[in-house]
Amino acid sequence: MTHPAQTGFILTRHWRDTPSGTEIDFWLATDDGPRKVRLTGQTSVAFAEAAVQDAITAQIGPQAGIALRTLPLKTFQQQPVVGVYAARYKQLTALERTLREHGIKLYEADIRPPERYLMERFITAGVQTEGGHASGSVIHNCKLKPAPDYRPALKMVSLDIETSAYEDLYSIALEGCGQRQVYMLGEPPDADADADDEAAAPAIDFELEYCATPRQLIERLNGWMARHDPDVLIGWNVVQFDLRVLQKNADKYKVPLALGREGKGIEWREHPGKQGYLFAPLPGRIVLDGIDALKAASWMFPSYSLQNVSQAMLGEGKDIGDDYDKMAEIERRFQHDKPALALYNLKDCELVTRIFAKANLLAFMIERATVTGLPADHLGGSIAAFNHHYLPRMHREGYVAPNVGDVSGGASPGGFVLDSKPGLYDSVVVLDYKSLYPSIIRTFLVDPVGLVEGEIAADPATVVEGVNGTVFSRDRHCLPAITTDLWQQRDAAKRAKNEPLSTALKLLMNSFCGVLGATECRFFNPRLVSSVTLRGHQMLKQTRKLVEAEGYDVIYGDTDSIFIWLKKEHPPAAALAIGQRLADQINLWWRTMLKEQHGLDCHLEIEFDTHYQKFFMPTIRGTELGSKKRYAGLAVNAKGEEEVIYRGLEVARSDWTPLAQQFQQGLFTRIFKDQPYQDYVRDYTERTLAGDHDDLLVYRKRLRQPLDDYKVNVPPQVRAARLADEYNQAQRRPLRYQNGGWISYVMTTGGPEPLEALRSHIDYEHYLTKQLQPIADAILQPMHDSFTSLTTAQASLF
Template sequence: MAPISTQGFILTRHWRDTPTGTEIEYWLATDGGPLKVLLTAQTSVAFVEARHRGTVDAQLLALPDVQLRELGLKTFQQQPVLGVYARQFKQLGRLARSLQQLGIPLLEADVRPHERYLMERFITAGVVVEGGRLEDGVRLDCKLLPAPDYRPALKVVSLDIETSQHQDLYSIALDGLPERVVFMLGEAPDVPAETPGFALIYCHTRKAMIEQLNGWFVRNDPDAIIGWNVIQFDLHVLQKTADDCATPLLLGRGAKPIAWRTHPGKQGYLFAPMPGRVVIDGIEALRAAVWSFPSFSLENVSQELLGEGKDIGDEYDKMAEIERRYQHDKPALALYNIRDCELVLRIFDKARLLQFAMERAHTTGLQMDHFGGSIAAFSHHYLPRMHRQGYVAPNVGDVEGKSSPGGYVMDSKPGFYDSVVVLDYKSLYPSIIRTFLVDPVGFAEGQHGIGAAAPILGPLGTRFSRERHCLPEIVTTLWRARDEAKRAKNEPLSQALKLVMNSFAGVLGASECRFFNPQVISAITLRGHAMVKATRDFVEQRGYQAIYGDTDSIFIWLKRTHTNEEAHAVAAALVHDINAWWTRTLREEQDLENHLEIEFDTHYKKFFMPTIRGSDVGSKKRYAGLSVDAEGREAMVYRGLEMARSDWTPLARQFQEGLLSRVFQGTPYRDFVAGYASATLAGEKDELLIYRKRLRHRLDAYVANVPPQVRAARMADDYNLRMGRPPQYQTGGWIRYVMALNGPEPLESRQSPIDYAHYLDKQLQPIADAILQPLGDSFAALTSSQQELF
């Protein structure tokens, strides 16, 4: 008999229409293992303005299972609405389409049943299952309540496959659970080789490999599948192989297939939902957690995070070596295959990616393998609170107009500086929302003059209610939860809360969001503009100079050289005084509680702000500095400069770093510049000359404008075809090439000598002159003898 109450973590969610109503299915991870919950005969709901009742009633004659009910809700335009209740969710879609032809919107008809059930109960990922009945291991018609603190231990498998260069399946590796195994295509040898720590199972056919894989999933029953490009490559190849063999690929719980979907906005991008299991791609998880790498290849990320990588070299060496091992040393291929699984597991552990995915689900209300979805996360939090304030949501596109200005970027004052401190507003946009009560419901109330209290006045004539709003409370709850997560040193939860909270302003400014309103988002961004300008005026009244500002940060030159201790003391005093000034000003001008908080960020002992190349105007979002912390530890910082960008060569990045560090440290730089140019011309830095650039479109899409990387990619694929290899770049990707005397040439087929003049003129000289000209020097003057060589 099932326990009365069970805690669980939602892994997957699904809905389906049946003759008796809509069914909602949740798969949960619990302390006692996986649990399937099925809620039957659920009613779906949408809303329509009451003034259209006669027209809607006529439409309902063809939909007998749909009913209208009186409700105490209204639109943002203060129009009362009726509830539209349907036995089947798809009936709402049919009604919405027929009403749309009559110019009548059916509101919230696109909110899917399994999402609405959770959001209206304030459930994100953790649940308490109460009541219901147990039939064939399924909990039926129970009640779900929120359990925000529940965190189960998930069973995780790392999956990786190896194939030929034509994506013919050779082996499948599975690691992370006790049954570590590699399924290998081929005949078992008479004398099996030792494979320490995992089983090597030979399969006569690829059909047998798929069947073995299906059986492994039934026996081991993982909650999560992880990998590297695991959906777009590994699972996709497995599905194609299964289809070619006329064998079902049954990796979902209950031996269910993958319900493949394509991304509506990304051609060829796939989703692989399956009942009861989440699929988490390491690349997507790292990006969602705001990790940054020059390359997200497994080799590069392994080297950077773990200090080790794979045992095969570049892409072509790799394919040749995989083929050799498959033909002549299958145990070595198996070891390589499961080694990739192990690296993925260790990266997930090192970066705490699984914890981040779980905490993000708890924070957003989205499925843990759904890494986008800022708009969906906003709606999950906002809709139920808005309903309790007496409002229904508009549809996407109901409000037109251009979005607001972005963050304020102050004109910079270029040059070299001593003693620059940076102050930064903590979570600027969330703090503006909390302080000025910026909110869609509050805007509707304020603009219509509802409420006894005087509204809060905002930019562009906006008015917001002091009494009724939703978003400030949501942000406050997330803010406090993040403070608690930081105190508990729960970095994955802290990061998830920060990212979600900071996304809300962007969501309000996205036309794809149902709450898009240019006036509301402008009340946030323009307030940010005013804050940075007011802060600039404040510090300049104190005798300092603001030399740059960007959205929530302000860079302050202290006007003379300060010791590290003096600079930190000045910054601390400014922070105290600015925060006190905001508290006093907001109380006196609008009787508001201050949640704006500026913090000390960095002291730069030396700082460099360049000009826009070829002009005297200061650049934006590009600078470098020698920072010093409170303990006196120094570090070079680069933002937006060539050495921080992947589209410049390592030659340029290393040169810029070397030159700036010498200028900042006050050591001689002239010999360095001349020597670097000389070594480049002598071929001593050839390994640094490689461009690595992304092909953002198909190769055949480049017609009128053909950039160097495209020319190199076309040459590479012509060479690949001549060598009997599959083309690598037809649909995009990353290409590595050098500039030769005959133009850009890919590493795959170098033919002509290096064009060293190109690298001096296009890579070194622009960097050098940006730094040297403020010092009264130039690249040409320091390399005149080398320049004569070309």
């Protein structure tokens, strides 16, 4: 019986080779629950130059399942190609390796069957099934068509585990699908406990089940997943820790970890370029790590620990917040107060769920998949997203894609930064080019196929001149149309106030230039990237000329923004009017020039961004030259409140202490509001020397390599980490820092010492000369003042 049409959202995709050919499975979320689509007999394809067809046929021999077919396609070098069709994908990849050894190229052989199927049909995440036949919840051999407007209602569960210091499994918590559940190793508390203990016990408002063995813990987890059947599994560091440790314990106790649909296990893969970093594809379920999801959605935090992020976003932290006592407290609760450990375990789940809700992360990941064509839990993947959009359009223009490494070359120039003019200013207006690089691609028709077609064009009227001798076809291109479509979708998303979709579209568009400059991309070409970035350089320089012709000073510019000093103090409304007038004049100039001189439609648009009532641009430390990408300004935010905005300064950087950050904030606030600052500097110094700010002296830095890799010029954080692990070893605790991580330490008279093993007195002179003085002098120099002149008395007493 033919299956009726059904709309769904692709959760996961999998493929396998069988004796009868390649099979592709898509798990869908639909309004009627999860469905699996199975497509059998899928043929895989790659391409080769027609000139080597005989050599390929000789390598294939009589092998069944591979055929060559003439196609109306060509390479970027204008060579005609043939299609190489294989019944099984692994046959194709094996042939590619064999041919490569003989100096013969296959093109696009690395495109896996699910991705090939979807991209050639212009499907991203939403699909509509047509035809096929059903067997239970499986739809066999239907056709899939794009359904870009479909959004699913997904069931989500947050998972967290607690373990010993040696990753022995203690408990598993689950929060989602209307359930709050903890499975705990061990026996329930003694029912005959005395009344005092019973009164002190935490209230249990969730399901708490005790399990006699770790094996039973994992069996209960498997059962819960099968029973409640979530579409999405979330957690904090959920792949690299929770799922990895669950798998480790499942293997140890010889029990399957069956968290996928149909009782399937995790299909573990290791990152090819990042040793020890794991991927955990789960058939039928999306796995989302909260840390990676926040980063993908452009949320920035000094630390991505659950404690720090939950405090910043929710105003609430974990039950056990002190890293140094955490394992000891978990062990104590496991041994003596299992209900309290269960509460702590479940609280972590609930914090993750609330962070996802606060940041609208699930909606963002759904929109991101809908925009990019990548699996919802495939984070990063800018090159793969580019391929998904570009390859099918390129095929329809008559081309096959080059291979990675076909084009070599050096780095391309990045964004242009104007020299800054340091100082303290009244009334600085910032104008910003809207999506600069995508708008350059659209306007000047920058495109891989367009470059190839432009260079073989016989009629100069059919090309657009780029930079450094490049030319692009006016009529044959793909990327400008792709970018225009995404741009229009983003405008519609903004009108609909769909922030997750708007963000996903913006991130994809803005990735295109970087993708073309990545050597890992098959379309890498420095000439393409330069055609975008160098055009941006020209635009920023021309914009400065247009502004200065109006009588204003440009004091700084960076890639797509220009900072304009209005020469005197202006009220916000007057500054806004000037900024908008300048933007209108600049936009008119570009439209007129591009149409009259180049016959191009202008998609460049500069717009008013910010008015700083007070603005400070520092010097490069130790010089009189203006710094770059570092400034502070006083502006009025959307709520009508005054706000100091920092970019690149110490207050916005995690490698400076809270002592320095708080000092810089206080000093800027006083200077921007024309308040006396001298007594503030003196008092802050005095209180630091008196020990009143000792809680602000902690450095927190990341160890990016194993400790043993630091041989010479050992930085302070490494010295502190080594002391910490010496202390941990003496206390018979696990070593925490041998393979990297974050270390918190203070500077003492004995050097850098970790918080868990402080022995010496604090080195206050270090904090005065290395933290407070550089910040003060950078701000006070334009006012002909200095930290030393203000604090000489305190320093001499010290």
